[in-house]
Amino acid sequence: xxxxxxxxxxxxxxxxxxxxxxxxxxxxxxxxxxxxxxxxxxxxxxxxxxxxxxxxxxxxxxxxxxxxxxxxxxxxxxxxxxxxxxxxxxxxxxxxxxxxxxxxxxxxxxxxxxxxxxxxxxxxxxxxxxxxxxxxxxxxxxxxxxxxxxxxxxxxxxxxxxxxxxxxxxxxxxxxxxxxxxxxxxxxxxxxxxxxxxxxxxxxxxxxxxxxxxxxxxxxxxxxxxxxxxxxxxxxxxxxxxxxxxxxxxxxxxxx
Numbered sequence: 490x491x492x493x494x495x496x497x498x499x500x501x502x503x504x505x506x507x508x509x510x511x512x513x514x515x516x517x518x519x520x521x522x523x524x525x526x527x528x529x530x531x532x533x534x535x536x537x538x539x540x541x542x543x544x545x546x547x548x549x550x551x552x553x554x555x556x557x558x559x560x561x562x563x564x565x566x567x568x569x570x571x572x573x574x575x576x577x578x579x580x581x582x583x584x585x586x587x588x589x590x591x592x593x594x595x596x597x598x599x600x601x602x603x604x605x606x607x608x609x610x611x612x613x614x615x616x617x618x619x620x621x622x623x624x625x626x627x628x629x630x631x632x633x634x635x636x637x638x639x640x641x642x643x644x645x646x647x648x649x650x651x652x653x654x655x656x657x658x659x660x661x662x663x664x665x666x667x668x669x670x671x672x673x674x675x676x677x678x679x680x681x682x683x684x685x686x687x688x689x690x691x692x693x694x695x696x697x698x699x700x701x702x703x704x705x706x707x708x709x710x711x712x713x714x715x716x717x718x719x720x721x722x723x724x725x726x727x728x729x730x731x732x733x734x735x736x737x738x739x740x741x742x743x744x745x
Contacts, residue, residue: 491538495570496531499652499681504535509649514539516625518547520554520598524632524658526563527573529596534576555597561585563597593658616641624650632657636664644673651678662691669697676705683708696720702729709734713741 491505500523503509509517516522518536523529536548564574565585574584615637619627624647631642631653643654651674654660665688668674679698688694692715698704699712699720709730716724716738724730725739 492534492576493572494531494534494576495572496527498528498656500649500656501528501531501535503649503652504532510624511541511544512623513625513628513649514541514544515547516628518544518551520551520596521625522628522632523596524656526594526597527569528656529598530563530577531573534573551598557582559597563594566590595658628653633659636661639664640667643668643678644671648675648677651675652681654678655681662688662694666691666693666697669694670701672701672703674703676703679704680708683712699734700724700727700730702731706731706734710737713738718742 504514504517513522514536517532518539520529520533523532530552533548533552537545537552539545539548560577560582562585563569564577564582565588567587567589569584578584615635619630619638619641622630627642627645627647627650630638631645631650634642634657636659639654639657639660643651645651654668655665655678665682668678669682669688679701682688682694683698683704689698695712695715699709699716700723701709710733713721713724713734721738721742725735725742727735
């Protein structure tokens with residue numbers, strides 16, 4: 490039974506739903522995938538229940554390799570869900586006294602394959618290097634790579650890789666706005682941006698999503714009331730967006 494650790498992220502949901510290939514699950518079980526400590530511990534907890542014995546053993550070994558004091562100290566943070574603490578408490582790990590923190594720590598361990606290897610030749614263009622990488626390597630690069638590499642990987646055929654870009658701690662607000670404008674990304678990426686309050690606080694992101702023909706219509710329609718008259722007028726004549734969105738924008742302009 491997959492443990493519920495109280496942590497919900499798009500990346501983790503792929504693993505919970507069983508939509509991740511074996512090589513990627515093994516890569517994650519080795520401690521080389523999640524960009525932040527909280528997500529990493531929850532992911533490793535999920536993988537200890539993997540149906541593949543080798544993956545489950547690898548996740549257990551990775552957890553065992555985390556120094557006890559480091560793990561206990563992290564579990565003492567007030568932002569750690571009770572469910573995650575309970576998972577480790579059942580394994581004999583007692584959280585340190587509770588502390589208030591504001592930072593987002595890096596993974597507690599990174600013992601799996603790294604981004605740089607024989608296929609990662611810095612002399613080659615980024616697109617060519619990435620094309621030569623397997624999915625696990627592209628996942629690592631999505632979280633640890635450069636802005637140029639993220640711009641390529643967010644359009645990756647693998648939805649898991651594309652979503653991993655949005656989990657990168659290096660991702661900036663300007664990049665999110667740029668991604669929201671891309672008609673070449675999957676609708677799942679746009680849906681995730683639209684459902685993340687921290688990003689939709691930006692008016693520029695809202696406009697980008699509303700004008701992106703790839704954004705699901707239901708989302709675009711919900712964004713219309715937030716648009717200024719100037720942007721509504723532009724949308725009302727934009728032949729690239731769905732008819733219903735263009736017509737509704739025109740109606741809102743007429744009604745004032």
